[in-house]
Amino acid sequence: MAVPDGPGIRELELFRDMTDEHFVTLMRGAYVQNFPPQIELITEGEPSDFLHIVLSGAVDLFAGWNGRETSMATVRPISTFILAATIRDAPYLMSARTLEKSRIALIPSEDVRAIFAADSAFARAIVAELAQCYRSVIKAQKDIKLRTSLERLANFLLRQQKRASGGAEFDLPFEKRRLASVLGMTPENLSRAFKGLQPYGIEVDGTRIRIRDQALLERFAKPSPLIDDHAS
Amino acid sequence: MAVPDGPGIRELELFRDMTDEHFVTLMRGAYVQNFPPQIELITEGEPSDFLHIVLSGAVDLFAGWNGRETSMATVRPISTFILAATIRDAPYLMSARTLEKSRIALIPSEDVRAIFAADSAFARAIVAELAQCYRSVIKAQKDIKLRTSLERLANFLLRQQKRASGGAEFDLPFEKRRLASVLGMTPENLSRAFKGLQPYGIEVDGTRIRIRDQALLERFAKPSPLIDDHAS
């Protein structure tokens, strides 16, 4: 049916190897929607009705407790989120909101679970994806338990630099306010952390970052593939 | 071959639904070993040669960076660990050491991956297990980002109480030293945190905990199923 992004989705590792028949079945119940920024797509605690796929834009996964709130991750195209809740048919552990205007595909969780049971290529792809997600969270956990906020920021900048093609200058991918939350600190503290990295050659102008001395920063940040590598 | 615990393992959700033939193949390459306490079983960064299953005893998963170290989780019988690394054929993100005398089954990762590709029931079981693990880490991440150390301890005590059949008195499952690390604090701080919970009716005598006023503690701890429930 009318899922114009069907082809794009089909290329995702998650759907690449499943049978055409199953893919079509999945897409039949799916729909694609455009959302403005700052729309809450799902709320933690609710039952997982749809597997979500970010086709364009960006989505913030966050969680709250007792009046506090924290950013857990940012989902960028093209990837899925809340796969684990969908598979287990369990309530969402995180809420999600659009950061920018975003195009999101929604696939009924029930369909995902049905095809998952019937299509072993799909099941295997889900395993790969889940294992990947799991390892990402473990890395995040290590980051927060083993590093100070200054070290987290330094390593974040190195990761971001790599993602932005590796040059000495690049832009932050989102507001500092959110970056602070992602890194587990307050906005005020982030401001100070940026100043704290000046001695290591960091220059900040708005969202523009410049790394004056790569080696110096790396000597301070001590990035580790077991925490900072995004692949694997 | 000589895997006396084969039957016990067979009952694990992970292996229950796979074919006999595949199970036998898996067990052929597997072996079971007894370890004394404090033995490092695996080291983070190393390639994942074996899927590990704790048959008895207890295993601490921990991670280090730049001279620091933190406990990530405790594995108790009967469950597996480092499944994600095995599946992805990627290096371990955590190290593991026995906490007590432990009986561990080791299954060559290569075999796991081979059977995983051939047996779709096994693949599906792995998905369920991984999704579960993923959700556990997310909960741990929320716990640490959204709560103070006092709140984390209070909620830990409530969880532990439930696991220990729910009475007003129960024992800590491991040393305070490691509890501190699990909760992301220092041993000194944990001592003070226990005293900080006295006004909420907590009494401590060695590893023995007593909750004098359940409602009072819960009012302070504000446990949430989205952070503290172990199942789902």
Place this chain on the structure above:
DNA sequence: CGCTATGTTGATCCATATCAATAAGTGTGG
């Protein structure tokens, strides 16, 4: 029994949060 590891307590230090004020953008409607 001592010996060693673990736990407690106190004093102090440091990192980070909080509160408050200001500045700098950003978007909106007149």
Place this chain on the structure above:
DNA sequence: CCACACTTATTGATATGGATCAACATAGCG
């Protein structure tokens, strides 16, 4: 196109949670 409102970022002052250092107590363990 500017003025206003509103959000975000910065800066300073202060408070607090938690770490560190040091001393001592205690409990297992050989």
